[in-house]
Amino acid sequence: MSFSFGTKTPSIALSGEVVVSGLGKSYGAARVLSDVNLVMSEGEVVSVIGPSGAGKSTFLRCLNYLETPTEGIIEIGGAKVVAGGKLPDKASLDHLRRVTGMVFQSFNLFPHLTVMENITLPQRKVLGASKEQAQETANRLLKHVGLPDKANAYPARLSGGQQQRIAIARALALSPKVMLFDEPTSALDPEIGLEVLAVMRDLADEGMTMLVVTHEMHFARDVSDRIMVMGNGGVLEIGPSKQVMSDPQNDRTRQFLKAVLDR
Amino acid sequence: MDMLTQWLGWLPSLAPGLLVSLQLTGLSLLFGFPLGLLFAVMAAAKFAPLQWISFLFVEVGRGLPALVLLYLLYFSLPDAGITLTSLTTAIIALTWNTGAYASEYFRAGLAAVPLGQKEAALTSGLRGWTGFRIIILPQALRISTPPLAGLAVLVFQGSALAFVIAVPELMSKGFEIASITFEYLSVYLLTAVLRVTHSHFPGSGPGAGTPPRPPPATQLTFAPPIQGNPAPQPQ
Numbered sequence: 001m002s003f004s005f006g007t008k009t010p011s012i013a014l015s016g017e018v019v020v021s022g023l024g025k026s027y028g029a030a031r032v033l034s035d036v037n038l039v040m041s042e043g044e045v046v047s048v049i050g051p052s053g054a055g056k057s058t059f060l061r062c063l064n065y066l067e068t069p070t071e072g073i074i075e076i077g078g079a080k081v082v083a084g085g086k087l088p089d090k091a092s093l094d095h096l097r098r099v100t101g102m103v104f105q106s107f108n109l110f111p112h113l114t115v116m117e118n119i120t121l122p123q124r125k126v127l128g129a130s131k132e133q134a135q136e137t138a139n140r141l142l143k144h145v146g147l148p149d150k151a152n153a154y155p156a157r158l159s160g161g162q163q164q165r166i167a168i169a170r171a172l173a174l175s176p177k178v179m180l181f182d183e184p185t186s187a188l189d190p191e192i193g194l195e196v197l198a199v200m201r202d203l204a205d206e207g208m209t210m211l212v213v214t215h216e217m218h219f220a221r222d223v224s225d226r227i228m229v230m231g232n233g234g235v236l237e238i239g240p241s242k243q244v245m246s247d248p249q250n251d252r253t254r255q256f257l258k259a260v261l262d263r
Numbered sequence: 264m265d266m267l268t269q270w271l272g273w274l275p276s277l278a279p280g281l282l283v284s285l286q287l288t289g290l291s292l293l294f295g296f297p298l299g300l301l302f303a304v305m306a307a308a309k310f311a312p313l314q315w316i317s318f319l320f321v322e323v324g325r326g327l328p329a330l331v332l333l334y335l336l337y338f339s340l341p342d343a344g345i346t347l348t349s350l351t352t353a354i355i356a357l358t359w360n361t362g363a364y365a366s367e368y369f370r371a372g373l374a375a376v377p378l379g380q381k382e383a384a385l386t387s388g389l390r391g392w393t394g395f396r397i398i399i400l401p402q403a404l405r406i407s408t409p410p411l412a413g414l415a416v417l418v419f420q421g422s423a424l425a426f427v428i429a430v431p432e433l434m435s436k437g438f439e440i441a442s443i444t445f446e447y448l449s450v451y452l453l454t455a456v457l458r459v460t461h462s463h464f465p466g467s468g469p470g471a472g473t474p475p476r477p478p479p480a481t482q483l484t485f486a487p488p489i490q491g492n493p494a495p496q497p498q
Contacts, residue, residue: 066382097386108383112401121397126388174388 017042017209018178023062023072023083033058033069033233040178043207047220047241050230051256056213059230060182063211064100065093076100077177098126101171105183107163109155115142115166116151119173126174134173141169145199161192165199172203179203181212197223217260221245229253270453273440280436281457287350287432288419291357295418296411298358299365306370317366324363330424332356337428353425361418365411372407373399416462423458433457 018040025033033055040046048056062069062083063076069083077099081088088096110118119141120134129137142148145165155163164184171179181200185193197219204210204223214220220227220241227244229236229252236250248254305317327335333356340347347355376399384394426434433454441450 064386066385094388094390097388100386102383102386104379104383106379108377108379110380110383110398110402112405122387122389125393125397170387 016040017044017077018063018211019073019075020063021073023059023069023074025058025062025067025069025071031233033062036072036230036235038228038235038238040209040211042177042209044226045204045208045210045212045224046226046228046238047224048211048213048228048230049215049217049220049256049260050236054230055233056230057182058233060180060211060213063180064097064102066102098174099177101174101176101179103164103167103171103179103181103184105186107155107160107167107187109163109167109170111155113154114151115147115153115155115158118155118166119170122170123173137173138169141172142166144172144202145169146195159192160188161195164188164196168196168199168203178209178211181210181214183213183215185214185216215260217245217257229256231256266449266452269446269449273450273453276440277433277436277453277457280431280433281461283350283430284419284422284432284434285461287353287357287422287425287430288415290354291361291418291422292415294354294358295361296365298362299367300369302362302366303369303373306366307373320359321363321366324359325367327360329357329360329421330427332360333424333428349425349428349430353422353428353430357418357422357425360421361414364414368407368410368414369403371410372403372405375406376402419462420458 016039018038020036020038023033023036024031036055036059038046048059050056058067061067063074065081065087068085068087070085072083074081074083074096076096079092079095079099081092081096087093109115110121113121116135116138119138120129120131123129123134123137124131139148139151142151145168147162147165147169150158150162150166155166158166168179168184184200185196188196193216197216200210200212200219201223210224212219212224222241224241226238227241228238229244229248229250231252236253237244237248239249244253245257248257302317302321305313306321308314308317324332333353336356337349337352340352380398380402381394384390384398389398422432423434425432426438429435437450437454441447444450
């Protein structure tokens with residue numbers, strides 16, 4: 001099935017680090033994601049917020065094809081994929097996953113490998129880095145996330161916050177152009193979550209392009225440049241963070257923000 | 264006659280049988296476990312014919328009693344023009360049997376690795392065989408090892424069946440002695456003792472599969488230092 005933009009064709013050619021147009025996903029008749037459009041420039045941080053079942057995670061996971069979108073076009077860091085309900089060719093898929101780094105809610109560190117191996121193995125297998133090169137990068141990143149002394153620990157010996165910071169280092173080791181965060185602090189207690197948010201804040205300050213699905217409203221307001229509010233598988237509204245938080249345009253957004261902020 | 268004296272007298276004749284039993288078991292495991300892993304991987308293959316082949320071998324290997332498998336191979340292979348020693352035939356039958364059962368343990372191990380691990384591997388660029396080999400498989404093997412150790416013991420017990428196709432293993436050596444001395448109970452009791460004492464495959468005992476507890480992150484001192492006799496303090 002070929003996808004046609006029809007009337008949705010943008011009048012000017014869009015450019016940016018991330019260009020998502022008309023992204024959608026259906027399971028048969030059930031439509032879980034429809035017509036998501038997003039353009040992000042290099043270094044921009046966008047938070048994706050919204051109620052459960054809004055399609056936030058599905059949207060994020062479509063961007064690196066952990067979920068297969070059924071329609072739309074994804075362009076990230078020079079990789080371009082036209083969705084068709086199946087996996088794209090290997091080269092495009094590799095390219096897409098190469099330019100995106102992913103951080104999961106449940107960390108997903110490799111439990112049988114040490115922290116050092118977690119960070120060096122992908123570099124060696126994917127980038128063909130030498131052991132010394134990979135370890136140098138790993139040590140630099142470990143220092144960066146504040147865990148320089150954990151190189152030889154196994155993930156099970158680390159706290160959740162430490163594991164998530166290692167997971168961020170692991171993703172950064174492949175020098176992605178865009179970092180995707182899927183509720184990175186939802187599995188952590190609020191206090192421990194702060195150490196992860198601090199690392200993400202540093203990352204944003206250094207100019208990393210970041211797309212963050214989150215329920216951390218302070219992070220969304222203070223760190224991200226824009227907020228995208230999703231509901232019912234679509235985008236409810238998108239705008240500058242402070243404006244969306246203080247003066248939401250959409251009724252459903254208002255209701256959601258009230259529920260989140262009043263607690 | 265004192266039973267222990269009897270036993271000591273029989274041991275030299277039983278020892279070669281025990282060696283054959285261990286050899287039969289060892290080789291069946293050596294070939295059977297990798298075969299089981301191969302079946303498990305084939306069962307997960309995208310290419311359907313590989314799945315069918317795996318299904319066929321696993322279902323026959325598990326569906327037939329080892330005894331029937333032994334007889335079938337022993338009597339059918341010569342008809343097909345293949346003449347093998349009874350020991351080789353027994354190794355093939357038990358390898359098949361072991362491989363079929365082991366494949367289910369490997370499959371269970373592979374299925375028990377959380378999906379998030381595969382996703383993390385994919386997003387780290389570790390796809391296909393590389394990701395399977397260095398991320399998924401080591402975790403699956405760790406899960407499968409305790410039941411496989413149990414299976415190893417079962418294969419050792421099951422190797423006694425090779426007696427029926429004239430493999431000179433422990434059971435048949437015992438039968439030889441018993442048919443001369445008519446001390447059936449005593450002989451078989453001795454073979455039983457030998458079986459039990461050789462059934463301790465590392466990691467197959469009670470409590471196997473429980474990973475050792477990592478030491479606590481901070482050392483706790485349970486005994487407070489007594490004045491005048493200071494206990495050594497862990498740093």
